[in-house]
């Protein structure tokens with residue numbers, strides 16, 4: 001996801017969500033639903049549509065090597081958006097990722113990371129080298145695995161944007177370790 005912040009505002013650029021068992025066709029901010037990446041259409045549309053969620057393959061499996069660059073944006077972290085795109089969110093606000101589906105029984109925590117994009121912007125940056133990522137949230141086992149909570153909660157996952165986040169453009173990714 002791609003996003004940017006002022007004293008009050010953060011805007012978001014969303015990188016591809018891990019898409020082992022589902023993908024993220026929608027993002028919700030302030031009650032507004034924005035198109036994410038729809039693997040059934042967007043990957044087959046020419047020219048590539050401009051989306052705040054980065055392209056994911058129809059079935060990208062899982063990233064088996066956590067030290068690979070693919071961990072930042074799923075397998076095939078290669079398709080950057082065709083142009084600049086961000087969505088704005090207030091610092092302290094919530095961004096909801098809406099998956100198309102997710103099976104229960106694929107247990108794991110869900111951990112949220114963001115990375116501040118370089119001055120050249122998020123759209124030309126893969127965020128897959130160095131250590132730009134910071135953890136802004138984690139959901140761990142609490143009588144139920146967060147992966148199951150997501151599956152039972154309309155396939156949604158809320159990401160809280162820190163109140164004290166510096167202004168700017170960011171990419172963010174939730175990781176589910178299963």
Ligand SMILES: *[C@@H]1O[C@H](CO)[C@@H](O)[C@H](O)[C@H]1NC(C)=O
Nearest residue numbers: 009029030032087088089090
């Ligand atoms: C969400 O609300 C903030 C603050 O009110 C606004 O600046 C931002 O543009 C809104 N974002 C979307 C995607 O509607």
